[in-house]
Amino acid sequence: MNCFDCATSDLATPAVAVCSGCGAAMCAEHATASPRSVQRPNGLGQSPMSRSARQIHCPTCADSLVG
Ligand SMILES: [Zn+2]
Ligand SMILES: [Zn+2]
Numbered sequence: 001m002n003c004f005d006c007a008t009s010d011l012a013t014p015a016v017a018v019c020s021g022c023g024a025a026m027c028a029e030h031a032t033a034s035p036r037s038v039q040r041p042n043g044l045g046q047s048p049m050s051r052s053a054r055q056i057h058c059p060t061c062a063d064s065l066v067g
Contacts, residue, residue, distance in 0.1 A: 003027035005058060021061030032062040 004024035006013040015025030017033075036053040057065065 017056040019058040
């Protein structure tokens with residue numbers, strides 16, 4: 001699969017991620033990885049997840065998330 005945004009510019013760049021918003025495939029240049037902090041209630045013991053979650057977004061969806 002190739003990057004969707006690159007394909008609109010007649011480029012065939014292999015995709016490395018899929019946007020979690022619209023499902024479009026993105027190359028490394030167009031993909032935006034944003035950390036998604038998982039809020040857990042206190043008192044349930046230690047969380048097994050040591051790393052914060054991650055979301056990959058295309059430029060369009062990343063813009064729509066602002067504000
Ligand atoms: Zn691209
Ligand atoms: Zn998207």
